[in-house]
Amino acid sequence: MKCLIIDVVSPAIATELGKYMEVDTKILPTQEELAGMIGDYEVLIMRVDPAINKEILDAAKKLKVIGVCSVGLNHIDMAVAKEKGIQVFNAPGLNDNAVAELTISKMLDISRHTIDACNDVKVGKNWDKYKFMGRELRGKTLGILGFGRVGQRVAKLAHAFQMYVVAYAPYLPEYVFDQEATKGVSVDELLKVSDFVSIHMPLTPETKDLFNAKSIATMKDGAVVLNMARGGIVNEQDMYEALKSGKLGGFATDVMANELAAGGLTEGAGFDSPLFECENFIVTPHLGAQTTDAARAIGVHIINKVKDAMGLK
Incomplete structure (x- = not known):
């Protein structure tokens, strides 16, 4: 064999x-x-x-x-x-906990500008705390799209930061939301009320380009989108426009639509995206389960x- x-x-x-x-x-x-x-x-x-x-x-x-x-x-x-x-x-x-912890890590990184601040000190040799005014998670609303095992674990961790959590999962019984101290809402309502939106859904014909110019326009100004699920759920050109215009406060992702288009792990592989121009964009190479x-x-x-x-x- x-x-x-x-x-x-x-x-x-x-x-x-x-x-x-x-x-x-x-x-x-x-x-x-x-x-x-x-x-x-x-x-x-x-x-x-x-x-x-x-x-x-x-x-x-x-x-x-x-x-x-x-x-x-x-x-x-x-x-x-x-x-x-x-x-x-x-x-x-x-790998539920690994992905959930990465989600919280990215929320903290983008809220407190830790990656930019680290680079400013290590690469720029600057020591300027006044450049990096952040915001706390406490008291903010987290919207979770997809409330399976990962989404529920994210909710538990978010509650520890005293966040208010809403979630979309149309086929879950109400008692599951109650157990997790989470309010079940529609996608439209979730996008409207959330300061942070975390994606934990599969990529399907229904979820492809779920985040596009039209849906992003309904979100709070300055909201942050996090994607630990699959590339393709976020339309990256529309996300780029939303970040450059200041409509959204940040996009943190572990996945991209064409993440292996240039060969992935193969020798000499390269990768680029217009999103890389955005200061309020952070990305990791699909390492959600990499613990x-x-x-x-x-x-x-x-x-x-x-x-x-x-x-x-």
């Missing part, structure tokens, strides 16, 4: 599965590259890139299991996988799922 790992995941996965099968690693192959090599493997371990389309699955003649070391599965053609009898396992609930704690938990979960599926003891 052979296993192919195509993203940076817990090293425990290769170590443990290596006791039962040959394990190869090819970090972030293109779809064409993956289609060309997948035919030799029974197990595929990945995160979210590249998207697993019908062409790849058609080429995966031996594939029995796909272990996804993240939550979302919209990057896999699940109908074709099911048709071919390929079991797909993800890791829900194991040793989350990686360890996800690794154990995926190992057990693969071993069960493959009948390994």
Whole structure:
């Protein structure tokens, strides 16, 4: 048996599965590259890139299991996988706290200008506290779009800062909002009342470009948008215009629409965006789940799922 790992995941996965099968690693192959090599493997371990389309699955003649070391599965053609009898396992609930803590970190960073201030001292060799007047989270309204495990964890942390929390999740029963001391509202109401809006929704045809010129216009002047979910939910050109005009007070994101367009982790990859011109924009390279704690938990979960599926003891 052979296993192919195509993203940076817990090293425990290769170590443990290596006791039962040959394990190869090819970090972030293109779809064409993956289609060309997948035919030799029974197990595929990945995160979210590249998207697993019908062409790849058609080429995966031996594939029995796909272990996804993240939550979302919209990057896999699940109908074709099911048709071919390929079991797909993800890791829900194991990186919730990591993503939630990053969300709060970004709220603090953009509110207190910590990144700009750090660069001003280290790079500019300046010591000028008067350049960086910030604002506190206490007493502000946080709107959470998507109130699943991550959104609920963000709400808990926000309450510790004495924020008022509203959330949008149309299919959740009312008692869930009550348990989290959170008011359930519509998207329109959430955008209207929130000082901070944090996105924790999947990318779907309904959520694509949810933040655009029209919806941004309904928001509070100076509001801050945070996206720890998926690039594409925010229209980046419209966000650029909102930041440059001063309509919004900031945009903090861990994801971008074309984040792997230039090769991602491959050697010599580059990446650019007009948003980089905006002082009130901060970005990280999709590291929401990048903690040793989350990686360890996800690794154990995926190992057990693969071993069960493959009948390994």
